Amino acid sequence: MKLRAILGYTAAALTLLAALLTPFLLYGLFSKGVAALPLNVDEVYSGGPKVRTIPMGAYSIDVHQPVYPHLLQSEKPFVQLDWQPVSALPPHVSDVVDINGDGQPDIRVSFDVPSDPKAPLRVNVDSLNPRYQAMQNAGKERFSRLIVRVDHEKGKAGEDVIVVRVPLTKP
Amino acid sequence: MATEARTLPLARPAPRGILWSLFLTLPIFIWSLLMMGFHPGAKFDLVSIIAAILTTLFMTALFFMMMRTHSTYRWRRIFFVSLGVLFPIGFIHDLVVARGTMGIPIEEMIAGRTPFCFMPIPMLILPAAFTRTLIFPGSFASATHGIAVMVGLWLALTLVMGKGWCSYACFFGGIEEGVAAIPPRARIRKLDPRLRFVPWAVLLAMVLLSLALFEPAYCMWLCPFKAVTEYVAARNLLGMVQNVIFILLFAGLVIVLPFLTKKRTQCSWFCPFGAFQSIFNKISIFEMKIDQSRCHPCLLCQNACPNLSLSKESIARGETLLSCMKCGACVDACPRQAIVWHIKGTQIAWKPERARLMFIYGAWALAIMFGGTIIANGLATILHFVV
Numbered sequence: 001m002k003l004r005a006i007l008g009y010t011a012a013a014l015t016l017l018a019a020l021l022t023p024f025l026l027y028g029l030f031s032k033g034v035a036a037l038p039l040n041v042d043e044v045y046s047g048g049p050k051v052r053t054i055p056m057g058a059y060s061i062d063v064h065q066p067v068y069p070h071l072l073q074s075e076k077p078f079v080q081l082d083w084q085p086v087s088a089l090p091p092h093v094s095d096v097v098d099i100n101g102d103g104q105p106d107i108r109v110s111f112d113v114p115s116d117p118k119a120p121l122r123v124n125v126d127s128l129n130p131r132y133q134a135m136q137n138a139g140k141e142r143f144s145r146l147i148v149r150v151d152h153e154k155g156k157a158g159e160d161v162i163v164v165r166v167p168l169t170k171p
Numbered sequence: 172m173a174t175e176a177r178t179l180p181l182a183r184p185a186p187r188g189i190l191w192s193l194f195l196t197l198p199i200f201i202w203s204l205l206m207m208g209f210h211p212g213a214k215f216d217l218v219s220i221i222a223a224i225l226t227t228l229f230m231t232a233l234f235f236m237m238m239r240t241h242s243t244y245r246w247r248r249i250f251f252v253s254l255g256v257l258f259p260i261g262f263i264h265d266l267v268v269a270r271g272t273m274g275i276p277i278e279e280m281i282a283g284r285t286p287f288c289f290m291p292i293p294m295l296i297l298p299a300a301f302t303r304t305l306i307f308p309g310s311f312a313s314a315t316h317g318i319a320v321m322v323g324l325w326l327a328l329t330l331v332m333g334k335g336w337c338s339y340a341c342f343f344g345g346i347e348e349g350v351a352a353i354p355p356r357a358r359i360r361k362l363d364p365r366l367r368f369v370p371w372a373v374l375l376a377m378v379l380l381s382l383a384l385f386e387p388a389y390c391m392w393l394c395p396f397k398a399v400t401e402y403v404a405a406r407n408l409l410g411m412v413q414n415v416i417f418i419l420l421f422a423g424l425v426i427v428l429p430f431l432t433k434k435r436t437q438c439s440w441f442c443p444f445g446a447f448q449s450i451f452n453k454i455s456i457f458e459m460k461i462d463q464s465r466c467h468p469c470l471l472c473q474n475a476c477p478n479l480s481l482s483k484e485s486i487a488r489g490e491t492l493l494s495c496m497k498c499g500a501c502v503d504a505c506p507r508q509a510i511v512w513h514i515k516g517t518q519i520a521w522k523p524e525r526a527r528l529m530f531i532y533g534a535w536a537l538a539i540m541f542g543g544t545i546i547a548n549g550l551a552t553i554l555h556f557v558v
Contacts, residue, residue, distance in 0.1 A: 005516055009514060020533075020536060038303055039305050042306050046281075071383075072385070
């Protein structure tokens with residue numbers, strides 16, 4: 001009984017010590033430990049890894065790997081394309097994009113680039129390859145079918161990116 | 172040891188002397204100054220200085236009263252309700268300044284800037300374990316709002332407090348605890364004890380649904396606190412339905428039912444994170460115990476418990492249920508000092524004040540670090556409008 005009491009008080013004292021160390025050591029240690037785990041944010045949100053960049057003169061288009069949502073996930077498969085930097089884009093973009101890199105055009109993407117970064121965007125996608133679905137006047141209804149302006153770290157020198165996600169047809 | 176336990180007075184102890192209480196409070200005062208950023212090199216504007224000073228005095232004064240009166244619950248409740256009120260004020264203000272709305276636009280999710288609270292943690296575990304994927308539209312390793320930062324903080328605090336998280340760290344529970352404190356007595360007194368199993372059912376359902384749908388199901392569909400923090404921007408009918416559910420759950424579980432029952436009904440009957448956190452009571456060294464030689468089951472403790480963590484059966488066994496949040500309400504309510512703070516392995520009712528002090532120093536230190544900074548932020552937000 002005495003040993004159990006000694007162990008109990010020792011554990012209580014260590015818990016108190018842990019509390020005092022939390023802001024200076026433990027919190028950072030645990031956060032770094034968790035951050036070191038081999039985990040990634042779901043590709044439906046992140047858009048998947050970039051596979052290649054298509055230079056378009058003053059700007060470029062990043063092509064991401066196609067994203068296939070999990071079995072019961074409510075989204076459809078899609079591929080993400082990033083136009084960047086937004087500052088180098090003309091007022092109206094109309095580009096033919098070879099997504100799969102086979103030398104053949106897959107889609108034609110057209111959208112206006114408003115000067116107001118908060119203005120809503122609309123995109124038209126003409127399908128030149130049946131693998132990719134056409135979109136007419138699409139906004140940001142779903143993660144798998146959208147056009148949005150994103151000001152995240154992916155942009156070169158912190159510049160904005162216009163993200164277009166094109167849904168894939170079922171293979 | 173046994174002799175000392177028997178000689179513990181039946182009546183509530185007299186207040187501590189002011190000087191002795193001040194002495195016991197001094198470490199907390201110094202800690203508060205440190206946590207509020209009063210150290211060499213810190214930079215403040217006037218409003219932040221005022222908010223930090225007020226928070227330091229507030230947290231120190233509450234701890235002083237805990238020391239002087241030997242009572243934990245009522246002073247902790249003042250902190251907790253303040254946290255519950257000031258968190259949404261600071262958080263909503265910050266959201267509106269940053270994005271102009273409380274709704275999360277889809278581009279913010281794609282950019283990984285959805286703030287991560289602790290609620291989805293249990294829902295992330297299985298998808299992460301099976302697919303190495305985090306089913307949350309946030310950033311994993313961002314230094315300011317990343318998922319890893321919140322998980323690290325939660326781990327550290329849970330190590331110290333166990334389920335005490337729900338009484339000293341959760342920035343949502345204070346709202347319903349405040350509402351529950353308003354009426355002088357409960358309008359609904361007969362509560363089905365089986366309701367306490369519902370959070371486990373919600374936890375199981377949400378964990379499995381999150382794995383199946385690959386989205387944090389509770390955050391997407393059932394979190395009542397979306398109503399006072401941030402919600403899914405209502406882009407379509409689905410978004411509208413989600414927001415209506417959030418508002419109805421908030422009104423029912425956080426406002427109406429706590430007012431009628433004087434219980435934390437969202438925590439007791441619904442919260443999956445609370446159920447998940449209960450598991451960590453098994454590894455926490457601190458617990459509540461009932462000295463059965465002193466207990467004449469009057470059930471005052473059961474009535475006082477805001478979380479349905481005491482039943483007749485558990486009282487007969489001399490312990491609280493797994494869901495005990497260590498808020499201290501039962502200890503304060505017991506007229507015979509039968510229910511006490513306890514360190515596992517030690518004899519029940521042997522120097523319970525020592526066990527209380529060891530828990531409360533750790534819990535309050537972390538409450539200042541986490542909740543205190545949130546309170547200071549909320550105060551600064553209000554002061555920005557006033558000063």
